[in-house]
Amino acid sequence: MSGETNADTDDYGTLYVVGIGPGLPHAMTQRARDVIRTADCVIASNLYQEFLRQDGTIPPEAATDGGVATTPTGDEQEIVRSSMGQQVELTREAFERVRDGQDVAHVSGGDPNVYGKSDLVFLMAEEEEAYDVPIEIVPGVTAALGGAANLGAPLSNDFCTVSLSDKWRGWDEIAEKLRAAAISGFVIVLYNCWRDYERAIEVVREQRADDVPVAIFNDAGRGEAGRNLNDETHTITTLGEATEHDEKVGGMGTSILIGTHESHEWRNDHGNYLVTPRGGREVEDF
Known part of the structure; x- marks a missing residue:
């Protein structure tokens, strides 16, 4: 050049x-x-x-x-x-x-x-x-950040994004990246989930327990102007049950966040949230 x-x-x-x-x-x-x-x-x-x-x-x-x-x-x-x-x-x-x-x-x-x-x-x-x-x-x-904001604090530790689109690369390469991310302990955010999201979940399940929390979110930040399911939605489930929510995976606006063994669901009087503490920190560590 x-x-x-x-x-x-x-x-x-x-x-x-x-x-x-x-x-x-x-x-x-x-x-x-x-x-x-x-x-x-x-x-x-x-x-x-x-x-x-x-x-x-x-x-x-x-x-x-x-x-x-x-x-x-x-x-x-x-x-x-x-x-x-x-x-x-x-x-x-x-x-x-x-x-x-x-x-x-x-x-x-x-x-x-x-x-x-x-x-x-x-x-x-x-x-x-x-x-x-x-x-x-x-x-x-980006959608990962918008969706995470709705969910609470799921990206407070190391995370990565992986696109499931196979337009420019094959499934074997995508699966290899998913497997490496799962082994490395990253919170994983999947983009382009209308393609092979079930297969992606199964790859991660090889390395992570079925009770690890998962969030499926659509059109983060768009409110009622969503393009997939006509409004902004998010659903908290588990890795073992993630593929049972096909009705929530609507197209390009859908992303899926897969937590780690440290991620957990937290509730208060106003809703349900996902939290991934940074390195397992407690309040006294701050």
């Missing part, structure tokens, strides 16, 4: 890959909101456009004509629809927009670095030799 360029970039914009967490206004960082509001071009799916309009982060659809909207400050902002099959084309287009002086906000759900869009942007920049294009990643709340 050269990384060298003779381009004069003083008049360039910036390509921002913006994580918006679950997408609802209350769960976005202020940095994400500011970048999207002031961008010359926002690339986002129809669902994320809907979320971003709820608090005026982007102008209402009624203020958009042919994809060009007028912001409250009177500036023009182009809203471009993103879809799964267009990511390469849209990223290439974003490079050109930045070279033309535009700030581009390429919206990613959750966090761009957690199965989001950031790797594609850098892969494309390498392939296109776009070493001249400024890139900034704006972090967001």
Whole structure:
């Protein structure tokens, strides 16, 4: 990789890959909101456009004509629809927009670095030799963190995430990672659980007791705007009974958190929670 360029970039914009967490206004960082509001071009799916309009982060659809909207400050902002099959084309287009002086906000759900869009942007920049294009990643709340917040304190010790998608790797590799994580004592958060989640649970059961707590959660942070089961849900069960809750595993918005031997369910007058103490600490250890 050269990384060298003779381009004069003083008049360039910036390509921002913006994580918006679950997408609802209350769960976005202020940095994400500011970048999207002031961008010359926002690339986002129809669902994320809907979320971003709820608090005026982007102008209402009624203020958009042919994809060009007028912001409250009177500036023009182009809203471009993103879809799964267009990511390469849209990223290439974003490079050109930045070279033309535009700030581009390429919206990613959750966090761009957690199965989001950031790797594609850098892969494309390498392939296109776009070493001249400024890139900034704006972090967001990923499903593991949003779901853990709803559950209490299940990630207070070491944890890892594993995607069950086999689009770019085979099941044997996924199973090997699951087995290693289970042996190493990580709390494990599974993404893309519509693929082989039953097999994933069985791999972990080889190394962990059936009474280890497990949580199945959907659309963390989205409340009644959930895409899977029509609202945000979480269910606490055990490793031995996790596969008996098929009705709770709804699609891309479903994640499954598998605790360790230290994880335990805790209840108070307001609900049930999961807690994984850090290294088995007691109160007097703080």
